[in-house]
Amino acid sequence: MYAKSQKIAWAFFASCMGLFALQLAYGFILGFDRMGMDGLHDLIPFNTARATHTNLLVVWMLAGFMGSAYYIIPRESERELWSTKLAWIQWASLLLVGVVAVIGYHFNYWEGRKFLEIPRPLDYLVVVNVLAFLFNLLMTIWTGRTKSTTAMVLFFGLLMAALLYLPGMYTFDNLVHDSYFRWWVVHLWVEGVWELIMGAILSFLLIKLTGIDREVIEKWLYIIVGFTFLSGILGTGHHYYYTGAPGYWLMVGGIFSALEPLAFLGMAMYAIVMARRGGRNHPNKVALQWTIGCAVMSFIGAGFLGFAHTLPSVNMWTHGTLVTAMHGHMAFWGAYAMLILAMITYAMPEMTGRKLFKGWMPEWAFWLTNIGMVAMTGAFAVMGIAQVYMERKSGMDFLEVQESLEIHAAGLVCAAAMFTVGVIFFIKNFIAYGMPQDNVSESSEG
Ligand code: HEM
Ligand code: HEM
Numbered sequence: 001m002y003a004k005s006q007k008i009a010w011a012f013f014a015s016c017m018g019l020f021a022l023q024l025a026y027g028f029i030l031g032f033d034r035m036g037m038d039g040l041h042d043l044i045p046f047n048t049a050r051a052t053h054t055n056l057l058v059v060w061m062l063a064g065f066m067g068s069a070y071y072i073i074p075r076e077s078e079r080e081l082w083s084t085k086l087a088w089i090q091w092a093s094l095l096l097v098g099v100v101a102v103i104g105y106h107f108n109y110w111e112g113r114k115f116l117e118i119p120r121p122l123d124y125l126v127v128v129n130v131l132a133f134l135f136n137l138l139m140t141i142w143t144g145r146t147k148s149t150t151a152m153v154l155f156f157g158l159l160m161a162a163l164l165y166l167p168g169m170y171t172f173d174n175l176v177h178d179s180y181f182r183w184w185v186v187h188l189w190v191e192g193v194w195e196l197i198m199g200a201i202l203s204f205l206l207i208k209l210t211g212i213d214r215e216v217i218e219k220w221l222y223i224i225v226g227f228t229f230l231s232g233i234l235g236t237g238h239h240y241y242y243t244g245a246p247g248y249w250l251m252v253g254g255i256f257s258a259l260e261p262l263a264f265l266g267m268a269m270y271a272i273v274m275a276r277r278g279g280r281n282h283p284n285k286v287a288l289q290w291t292i293g294c295a296v297m298s299f300i301g302a303g304f305l306g307f308a309h310t311l312p313s314v315n316m317w318t319h320g321t322l323v324t325a326m327h328g329h330m331a332f333w334g335a336y337a338m339l340i341l342a343m344i345t346y347a348m349p350e351m352t353g354r355k356l357f358k359g360w361m362p363e364w365a366f367w368l369t370n371i372g373m374v375a376m377t378g379a380f381a382v383m384g385i386a387q388v389y390m391e392r393k394s395g396m397d398f399l400e401v402q403e404s405l406e407i408h409a410a411g412l413v414c415a416a417a418m419f420t421v422g423v424i425f426f427i428k429n430f431i432a433y434g435m436p437q438d439n440v441s442e443s444s445e446g
């Protein structure tokens with residue numbers, strides 16, 4: 001069913017796997033740098049590796065969202081994609097922009113704005129690319145046989161994410177203004193519109209995997225996501241502390257961002273209840289495991305560890321330290337990496353007709369990555385808290401502090417190795433599935 005569209009989705013998922021692996025390679029360069037082993041310094045200095053690590057993350061996640069949309073929207077609309085040709089062109093050009101940007105970083109061709117390092121000329125290509133993507137989806141929904149809430153929320157989330165890319169493309173002379181609007185992209189993406197995308201994909205997965213009525217799942221999930229979204233908008237203020245923005249942001253940011261974890265908690269509890277209540281005994285257990293895992297780990301990484309440094313009285317000490325990296329890793333992992341891996345785990349057997357979710361490998365991929373990530377987060381936490389006390393409370397020299405953290409970076413690298421073995425299992429399983437087959441009928445319709 002919808003075989004042509006599924007091949008596109010697969011191409012995006014395969015790109016995801018490749019870019020994810022490359023992101024981890026740069027993670028190790030960073031980890032070894034932090035241990036004091038910086039033999040690659042002349043070739044790939046820390047700042048280049050860091051920008052490459054985080055940008056590859058963003059690109060593979062965008063590829064994952066796009067692949068998910070190309071899979072979900074045709075099925076929800078009950079037709080093939082409006083234009084598969086346009087989708088292939090869009091896929092190729094996204095990869096091209098990603099690869100050119102990453103190579104450029106190694107020759108210092110970038111903008112010095114964390115997460116938004118892609119230079120301006122490439123930004124324009126991103127805009128054209130995303131417009132083609134959205135147009136194709138819109139036409140598919142428009143001419144589809146059914147128009148589901150899930151498809152519309154997914155589309156709306158992707159559209160808003162595209163619009164919010166634009167404030168990051170404006171040039172400001174004033175550093176305060178520059179930083180102010182950078183957060184419209186970075187914060188309003190992960191704590192705003194990406195959560196709509198997350199809500200829609202989770203909703204799709206829960207409908208398919210638990211067998212609970214679409215109406216029930218859609219209604220509750222969107223109430224929760226709506227709450228997250230609303231608290232997240234004013235929550236932007238948690239990035240405006242002591243930055244030159246007006247002082248009232250201390251209060252606004254503190255209060256509203258402190259509400260954000262409640263929505264994540266609601267989402268986690270809700271997903272667990274749905275999975276327990278669901279009547280359908282779907283054979284793809286590990287896909288449900290990733291789905292519930294996503295809801296739970298996003299609460300811990302984004303909600304709980306976000307709250308840990310969101311109040312102005314805490315953030316004035318922890319800002320920009322490894323405490324931020326502690327939260328950043330688990331939040332991105334729980335909310336968005338696990339979401340995409342859940343989607344891939346669900347979609348691969350549906351597209352290929354093979355049931356490779358049964359063996360030990362997918363199970364170990366789940367546990368090794370998750371235990372590895374919890375341990376990595378612990379290592380970052382130890383480093384971050386030590387850093388705050390030594391550097392900011394005791395006034396020790398910056399570089400001396402960095403050196404004394406090297407031993408904990410060794411712990412980070414060990415944990416990352418475990419995490420990476422899990423990822424290798426996941427990718428091996430992905431490869432074993434092969435490409436989507438024509439004429440495969442899906443195991444579950446909901
Ligand atoms: C899935 C959702 C989330 C993701 C992916 C995420 C990720 C990140 C990342 C990568 C950063 C570093 C950004 C930078 O410095 O450019 C960051 C910063 C921050 N996050 Fe989150 N976050 C999420 C949700 C939350 C929530 C719900 C809260 C609060 C309850 C929160 C509180 C913070 C704070 C206070 C900072 C600033 C840290 C600093 O001052 O250095 N985050 N987040
Ligand atoms: C092999 C595994 C990994 C290792 C060893 C690793 C290591 C690191 C290191 C050392 C940094 C720089 C921290 C600093 O500024 O000193 C970093 C940054 C970052 N990494 Fe990773 N990482 C890995 C995997 C991941 C994964 C899977 C994700 C997302 C799911 C991720 C997301 C990030 C983010 C968002 C930042 C920026 C954090 C911030 O702004 O504070 N990393 N990573």
Ligand SMILES: [Fe+2]
Binds near residue numbers: 191
């Ligand atoms: Fe934020």
